[in-house]
Amino acid sequence: xxxKRDNLRREILKVCLSKSDKEEIKxxxxxxxxxxxxxxxxxxxxxxxxxxLDQDAILELVKINTAQSRLGNLMALALKNPxxxxxxxxxxxxxxxxxxxxxxAKLQITMLSIVNNVNxxxxx
Numbered sequence: 001x002x003x004k005r006d007n008l009r010r011e012i013l014k015v016c017l018s019k020s021d022k023e024e025i026k027x028x029x030x031x032x033x034x035x036x037x038x039x040x041x042x043x044x045x046x047x048x049x050x051x052x053l054d055q056d057a058i059l060e061l062v063k064i065n066t067a068q069s070r071l072g073n074l075m076a077l078a079l080k081n082p083x084x085x086x087x088x089x090x091x092x093x094x095x096x097x098x099x100x101x102x103x104x105a106k107l108q109i110t111m112l113s114i115v116n117n118v119n120x121x122x123x124x
Contacts, residue, residue: 015040061111072104 017025029039032049042049075097078084 058115061115065108065111068104068108072101075101 025039026036028049029036032039034042034049039049079094079097
């Protein structure tokens with residue numbers, strides 16, 4: 001291993017804190033998936049922390065969006081095939097599917113807005 005001696009982390013920096021400050025720092029570090037030491041070192045060196053919780057939320061919204069898109073595509077395909085639609089016997093099914101497609105589109109717009117808000121807040 002060829003590690004520069006300057007890069008070894010051997011120096012200790014002591015900081016006086018109240019119990020509540022220490023707990024708050026620990027909670028923030030944990031929410032970012034970091035140790036307290038890494039969190040403070042990164043802040044001290046000017047790095048902006050990004051929350052892993054926000055990233056996880058965005059990934060979940062992307063999964064939901066994908067599932068809704070698949071469902072919408074299947075419904076649209078069903079509407080284009082009148083022979084199969086007649087098997088259901090419900091004359092109103094096409095109207096119901098159209099309504100569901102509209103609701104899916106509205107939900108996707110809402111989710112996109114949420115993702116944009118989360119990304120905007122992460123940049124601050």
